[in-house]
Structures are given as structure tokens and as C-alpha cells.
Amino acid sequence: MWQQVLAAAFLILAIYIFKGTLRPKKFPPGPTNVPLLGSLLYVNVRNISSSFTKLRKKYGDIFSLYVGRTPVVVLNSYELIKSTFDRAEYSGRPGNFSGTFFQKGKTGITTTDGKHWTEQRKFLTNHLAHLTGEGSRGFEDVIMDEVVELKREFAKKDGEALTLSYKLNVLLLNVLWSLTCGRKLHPQQQEFQAVHECIDKITQFVSKAAIFSFLPVLTWVLPESITNMERGRYYRNRFHEITEKWIRAHRQDYRGNRVGDLQDAYIEKINKGEETYSAEGLAAIVREIFIIGAESESVLMRWAIRILSCHPEVQTEIQTEVEKVAGKAGVVTWEMRERMPYTRAAIMEIQRFADIAPTGLIHKTVCDVSIEGFELPQGTLVMANLSACHRDPRFWSKPDEFHPQHFLKDGQVLENKEGFLPYSTGKRACPGAKIADMQLFLVITNILTDFNLSLPKGDKGDLGTQFKAGTAVLRNPKPYRVVVQSRA
Numbered sequence: 001m002w003q004q005v006l007a008a009a010f011l012i013l014a015i016y017i018f019k020g021t022l023r024p025k026k027f028p029p030g031p032t033n034v035p036l037l038g039s040l041l042y043v044n045v046r047n048i049s050s051s052f053t054k055l056r057k058k059y060g061d062i063f064s065l066y067v068g069r070t071p072v073v074v075l076n077s078y079e080l081i082k083s084t085f086d087r088a089e090y091s092g093r094p095g096n097f098s099g100t101f102f103q104k105g106k107t108g109i110t111t112t113d114g115k116h117w118t119e120q121r122k123f124l125t126n127h128l129a130h131l132t133g134e135g136s137r138g139f140e141d142v143i144m145d146e147v148v149e150l151k152r153e154f155a156k157k158d159g160e161a162l163t164l165s166y167k168l169n170v171l172l173l174n175v176l177w178s179l180t181c182g183r184k185l186h187p188q189q190q191e192f193q194a195v196h197e198c199i200d201k202i203t204q205f206v207s208k209a210a211i212f213s214f215l216p217v218l219t220w221v222l223p224e225s226i227t228n229m230e231r232g233r234y235y236r237n238r239f240h241e242i243t244e245k246w247i248r249a250h251r252q253d254y255r256g257n258r259v260g261d262l263q264d265a266y267i268e269k270i271n272k273g274e275e276t277y278s279a280e281g282l283a284a285i286v287r288e289i290f291i292i293g294a295e296s297e298s299v300l301m302r303w304a305i306r307i308l309s310c311h312p313e314v315q316t317e318i319q320t321e322v323e324k325v326a327g328k329a330g331v332v333t334w335e336m337r338e339r340m341p342y343t344r345a346a347i348m349e350i351q352r353f354a355d356i357a358p359t360g361l362i363h364k365t366v367c368d369v370s371i372e373g374f375e376l377p378q379g380t381l382v383m384a385n386l387s388a389c390h391r392d393p394r395f396w397s398k399p400d401e402f403h404p405q406h407f408l409k410d411g412q413v414l415e416n417k418e419g420f421l422p423y424s425t426g427k428r429a430c431p432g433a434k435i436a437d438m439q440l441f442l443v444i445t446n447i448l449t450d451f452n453l454s455l456p457k458g459d460k461g462d463l464g465t466q467f468k469a470g471t472a473v474l475r476n477p478k479p480y481r482v483v484v485q486s487r488a
Contacts, residue, residue, distance in 0.1 A: 085426030
């Protein structure tokens, strides 16, 4: 009797597993879907874009993968990504592990969709637009204060080979503190150290643990020594306590007579009783700004310093243009960018070449849709291979080289260059794009006003990528040191 029951159970399990390997009718083609493993045998999770390049050659601009039993459709051309992500049908967001883990649920902007997402994103976009709008110098002044501090640190180490990660993070975190809390901290303060540690540990954990979004069973079957779940929860909970403390203090101090930082603007919405606005929602947005914004900008800034230190001829061109516009040892302002075409082209080329987010964040279909003759059911996950755009020879004469002329024509910047998607595209494009652009432009130009960046002795100028274990959501440069030499 028991043998028959076990045989029947085994048969049902085998059928269930086998059915999970079958693609739906009219679904994009792709590599073999192996039971339990899906398509993982065909993907290097440390270098996803490289795997996608190989699969694209075999299956075309749209193919599908399976991660466990979860199908993911991958888009691999600029035109297809642009046209698809502009459509509201693809604006959904799955409740993936990486996003919901550090938020303790599906909240904020990154992992939500529907009305809540629409309202919260609109608020953040409008607030950031106000900070960076023409004639608004407040936020620019915040950045410049931090640039001055950074240059003071460089002056103390003139001519030495430095590791810049922490110094750049100090600048970026204090800019975010001013944006969200209306204040800054000294890096030696305990609160600053605590926040820096939490962000560092959380980003490391969610990058390595992103696979759990597709194979949640791993969190149960793998030992703690591998998953590090307890350690991840510790830093997650600690950062929640810190941000919730900020919100409580801000609400206690708020009297309705100020709308300065992001919290003030959001609290005003809460006090008016506007739908979707709450203290929990505010804390979620603040956490996203620190976790996602700080890390992505830090990675890009480290790439910028590395690339420029390997290309002294580009530094010289930027410095010549800066001196022409701002004067020798002058201060570069945001409004000057329109008179600096080469500098802007070089910065955009840094973004293209660094390609820090090779796939961006995953989208989800909110209804049944058709694409290129294929049928995608509601809830299908869709991923953009942005690296395919940034290395497409149709748009770039030297796709695998750093070449600022990619963005120049007759001495003018090529605006809206085809193939260029540093902040993704469509309805889910990064809302903080202009803030990031402003920071990168002001930091790079004002550093090069006073300093030259060069390679330490023995450094051969490798511009390789550091591929860490995990799904490599952000692509980091290999660890490096740079010599910062005063031009005076």
C-alpha cells in the first residue's frame, strides 16, 4: 500500500517538475530549461551581460531564460527596449527578494506598482526636479560644499597613491543626508559610521542573495554559513531603526512652516491626509535613496576616477575646456555645462563605457501582452540587456574602447544619442538621473580644476570589471589606487 502511495507521489512530483520545464505556447525561445535549475547552466551569474551576448547570437533580440521555475524574457536591442518599456503594460515590478528584503516588504518605489507606485514616484520626481531646476542653487551648493571638503582631503595627500572609495562615499552620503534630512554629518560621528556600515553590508548581501528572488527555497535548504541571512537581517533591522528615528524626529520638529528637505515635503502630504502617504512610506523612500542611490553613484564615481586616471589626454582636454569657461583655478558651476561640450561628452562616455547596471531592474507585465509575435502572460518578468545597447557597433564606432568622440559631432554634444541608456528608459527610468548627472559633472570638473589623476607605479591601467559572486546587479571596477597630484 505504502509503496503504491509513494510511487503515485513520485509520479505526480515528476509530472509537476517536467511541466515546469515547458515554455508556454508562443513564448520566446531560449536555452534548455533543466528541472529545478532552469537555465542557470547557460548563464554566468557573475557576468550576466557576457552570457546574454552569447545567447543573443543564437536566439536573437528576444529570448527567454528560466531561473528555477520562473521564466524571464530578455530584450537585447535598443529599439526593442525603448519601445517596450515606454508601454504601461510593462511597468509592473515583481516582489523580488533583493528589493523586499531591505524594505521588509513591497513598499517604497522600486518594488511597487499600481497607484501607490504612481503617486510615490510622482512625488519624488517632482521634488528632485525642484532641487535641480534652473535658478535653484541650493542643492548645487550642497554638492559644492562636499567637493570643497574632498579637495581638502586630496591636498593633504598630495602626490600619494590613494584608495578613494571611502572618501567618495563620505561626499555622496552627506549629499543624500542634506537631500533627505536637511543636514550633514562629520564622517567621524557615530551615526555616520553606523549608516555607512549598514549601507555597505546591506548592498553586499542583497547583491549576493538576489538569486533568492527566483529560488526562495534556497533560504530554507542552504545553511546560514552560505546564505548569511541572519547577518543580513541584523544590518537591515539596524538601518530601519535609524531611518525610523529620523522620521520621528523630523515629524516632531515640523510645524508646517518649512518645505526644505524631502522629509518636510513628504510630511506636508501626510498632514494633508493625501492617499498613499504615510510615515512608513516616507521611511521606505529614504531607505531606497540611501541604499540604491548611494551605491550606484559610488560605483559610477569610482569608474570615472579610474577611467580618467588611465586617460591623461582626456583629462587635459577637460582641463583646457574648464579653464576656458571658468578661468584658471575657477569654480565650475552646473549652468556652465552648456559651454563645455567635450566635458559633457567625456562624462557621458564614462557612463556608457562603465555600464554600471548591465541589466537594470526587472520589469513585469501587468496584463497579457504581445511582443514581436510572441505572447507573454500577465506577470511575466522582463529584463533589458542594456549592455547590448552600450556595446552595439551600430551606434558606437569603438564600442569596446573609451572614446569621448562617440558623443560629439562638429564640436557639439549629441543629445539623446541612440544606444545610450545609462538610467534605463521608459516609465521605470531612474527618477534621480539629473541629480546623478549634476553630482558627477560638478565633482569631476572641480577636481580636475586643481588636480591631475594618474596611475601609481606598476599600475598598467587595467579597466577590467570586478565580478563578485551573485547576480552582479551593479558592475564595479577592479580595486585600484590613484595618485592625486596638485596642478599648482
